[in-house]
Amino acid sequence: MSNRRCTVLICQGTGCISGGAEQIFSSLEEEVTRLNLGESVQIKRTGCHGFCQRGPLIVIEPESIFYSKVKLDDVPEIVQSLLPEGKPLERLFYHDPVTGKPIPHYGDIPFYNKQERTVLRNCGHIDPEDIGDFLAVGGYEALRKALFDMTPEQVIEEVKHSGLRGLGGAGFPTGRKWEACRVAPGEEKYIICNGDEGDPGAFQDRSTMEGDPHSVLEGMIIAGYAIGAKKGFVYVRAEYPLAVKRLKIAITQAREEGFLGKDILGSGFDFDIEIFQGAGAFVCGESTALVLSIQGKRGMPKPLPRPRTAEAGLWDKPTLLNNVKTFANIPLIINRGWKWFASRGTEKSKGTAIFSLTGKVANCGLIEVPMGITLREVIYDIGGGIPGGKAFKAVQTGGPSGGCLPASFLDMPVDFDSLITAGSMMGSGGMVVMDEDTCMVDVARYFLDFTRRESCGQCIPCRLGTEQMFEILDDITKGQGRPEDIELLLELSDAIIHGSLCALGKTAPNPVLTTIRYFRGEYEAHIDEKWCPAGVCRELIKEKGSSPETVGRK
Amino acid sequence: MKEELLRRILSSYKGRREDLIPILQAVQANFGRLPEEAMLRIARFIGIPESEVYSVASFYTQFRLTPLGRKHVTVCRGTACHIRSAPQILQEIEKVVGIEEGEVTPDLEYSLETVACIGCCALAPCIRINRDVYGELTPERARELFSTSKQMSP
Numbered sequence: 001m002s003n004r005r006c007t008v009l010i011c012q013g014t015g016c017i018s019g020g021a022e023q024i025f026s027s028l029e030e031e032v033t034r035l036n037l038g039e040s041v042q043i044k045r046t047g048c049h050g051f052c053q054r055g056p057l058i059v060i061e062p063e064s065i066f067y068s069k070v071k072l073d074d075v076p077e078i079v080q081s082l083l084p085e086g087k088p089l090e091r092l093f094y095h096d097p098v099t100g101k102p103i104p105h106y107g108d109i110p111f112y113n114k115q116e117r118t119v120l121r122n123c124g125h126i127d128p129e130d131i132g133d134f135l136a137v138g139g140y141e142a143l144r145k146a147l148f149d150m151t152p153e154q155v156i157e158e159v160k161h162s163g164l165r166g167l168g169g170a171g172f173p174t175g176r177k178w179e180a181c182r183v184a185p186g187e188e189k190y191i192i193c194n195g196d197e198g199d200p201g202a203f204q205d206r207s208t209m210e211g212d213p214h215s216v217l218e219g220m221i222i223a224g225y226a227i228g229a230k231k232g233f234v235y236v237r238a239e240y241p242l243a244v245k246r247l248k249i250a251i252t253q254a255r256e257e258g259f260l261g262k263d264i265l266g267s268g269f270d271f272d273i274e275i276f277q278g279a280g281a282f283v284c285g286e287s288t289a290l291v292l293s294i295q296g297k298r299g300m301p302k303p304l305p306r307p308r309t310a311e312a313g314l315w316d317k318p319t320l321l322n323n324v325k326t327f328a329n330i331p332l333i334i335n336r337g338w339k340w341f342a343s344r345g346t347e348k349s350k351g352t353a354i355f356s357l358t359g360k361v362a363n364c365g366l367i368e369v370p371m372g373i374t375l376r377e378v379i380y381d382i383g384g385g386i387p388g389g390k391a392f393k394a395v396q397t398g399g400p401s402g403g404c405l406p407a408s409f410l411d412m413p414v415d416f417d418s419l420i421t422a423g424s425m426m427g428s429g430g431m432v433v434m435d436e437d438t439c440m441v442d443v444a445r446y447f448l449d450f451t452r453r454e455s456c457g458q459c460i461p462c463r464l465g466t467e468q469m470f471e472i473l474d475d476i477t478k479g480q481g482r483p484e485d486i487e488l489l490l491e492l493s494d495a496i497i498h499g500s501l502c503a504l505g506k507t508a509p510n511p512v513l514t515t516i517r518y519f520r521g522e523y524e525a526h527i528d529e530k531w532c533p534a535g536v537c538r539e540l541i542k543e544k545g546s547s548p549e550t551v552g553r554k
Numbered sequence: 555m556k557e558e559l560l561r562r563i564l565s566s567y568k569g570r571r572e573d574l575i576p577i578l579q580a581v582q583a584n585f586g587r588l589p590e591e592a593m594l595r596i597a598r599f600i601g602i603p604e605s606e607v608y609s610v611a612s613f614y615t616q617f618r619l620t621p622l623g624r625k626h627v628t629v630c631r632g633t634a635c636h637i638r639s640a641p642q643i644l645q646e647i648e649k650v651v652g653i654e655e656g657e658v659t660p661d662l663e664y665s666l667e668t669v670a671c672i673g674c675c676a677l678a679p680c681i682r683i684n685r686d687v688y689g690e691l692t693p694e695r696a697r698e699l700f701s702t703s704k705q706m707s708p
Binding site for chain 1: 575615635638
């Protein structure tokens, strides 16, 4: 007789699926059925657990045993280990890359234990395709509380006091945006959740939508109640089919349970949500462009001066546009109160930040950390440092709108304002670590190649300026750089920043400016010595007298 | 047949301006591309000039006027992939499959394109073949991937 009850959670995020997690899931189910263990063993699919690089991941509750890099062949043994006399499989444990010691419980793994997973609290723990799971962890209670115990004004006050800032990149105070939208004249108002995530190197919106779609919907419904909207759109990247699928399921289930639709929970409040699939345009991260895109037009930002989207957005009606993570924070703030939220993070950046930690770092994945944590803690403690005994060179944050910071910034706290001061930005949360084998000129060229392709083309500084900068950078990486190029790049940057219509152009020079500011020596080596110190630029790889270690580092 | 399919797609929309992008997406999902005749019909259905339909179709990277191969290969050129040698992976695939980025093989077996980011950065560098993602590639693994999938194809 088996009386041991356990739940096997198997991650079904995009990363783990690419490692065969779907087959492992079915095989686990079959094996459990075959051995007649259905009474004591529950197999559940979850969203992204964050540690994508080690996938496919399995967590066995209640003990929180963590298996990584699981293969289909491991399934019979895993099921055997669940029998009353079974023992956990040590070979599937995470092994510390430094000490080689096996770590059985995920809470003890350095990648997890410095994190503060609040927005991502459900990702990896509940089945995103089952609303019952979400309800079991207190889902939609914040909606109930907002609808029945709070006025819309009180909801907005709560959000305002919490200090939450928009997590889509710019960090605008969320409560102020909500208030502007609530007081904007007009009966018809809209909510838009921006899940377009066009930044290369970022995937947290994807993971949140895939792993915990109901939290996003709940935040949107509460926002609808607060500002007086009846209709919301989730704008999702077309490249994210799994996110679209899970959101569709979640919307249907929420309607069935009375959380969406007419007269929500008998409160008299009507609100419904539709999915709009983006069609691939980075510039649609700009609110005026995103709105035009939903209206079936080219997503081109409106020229200045333009009314704010909160006053005239979708079909010129007041529209509240927030990021996926911003909405996912709302139920927490309503449930636990603004004081709890405001007690975390730094003075001006409250709560947590979510990063896609990738690049030349030992532990890649999705992490959530308190605002104010240092870059060193993120990269070395959570990320496990630089693999292969290589030296850290830079960390890139904020995607094409951000910049590359050198080692001298490792002890800088990570928050909205510190990053801006350093010449970078939070952006949508990409954090790409670079080691000595990364060429900073090549990285700058890479980002300019991206922005010139994504420029919508309507304003000349952005359309022609980014093209010019790209060509100069391309020349430098090919050994055709001229001594005056660095000054020319700085001049062009200035013109693009001041002359562009929207944030795409205004921030496009950032990767170039920061790489010149912090790695000027590397530019000079390319231009004056026709040599690429990192050995990346093909035309410039050659033996050189001076050692690469001395170039481009502060 | 095709006429019938197009009619069926259009009939599930009201013909409002905001239906344009979803209609283009549905047509492309069914036809594998946006045929010229279809764009003309969509323009009439919504009541806008054909140039407007073309203008939207050409603005967004998702839309294509030429067909895809049976195996559509998307190479991620996100930042994490880039610094972990995505350019070399792309070169290798171009060599093995024999076409360049943006092209389709004459037998329509393969099409190859790059995309800003697949969102699997922790597995960088990665590519997608149809709906499946392959991560942590090296030029060698990419080559193997294509030589085996070539053998598997009839």
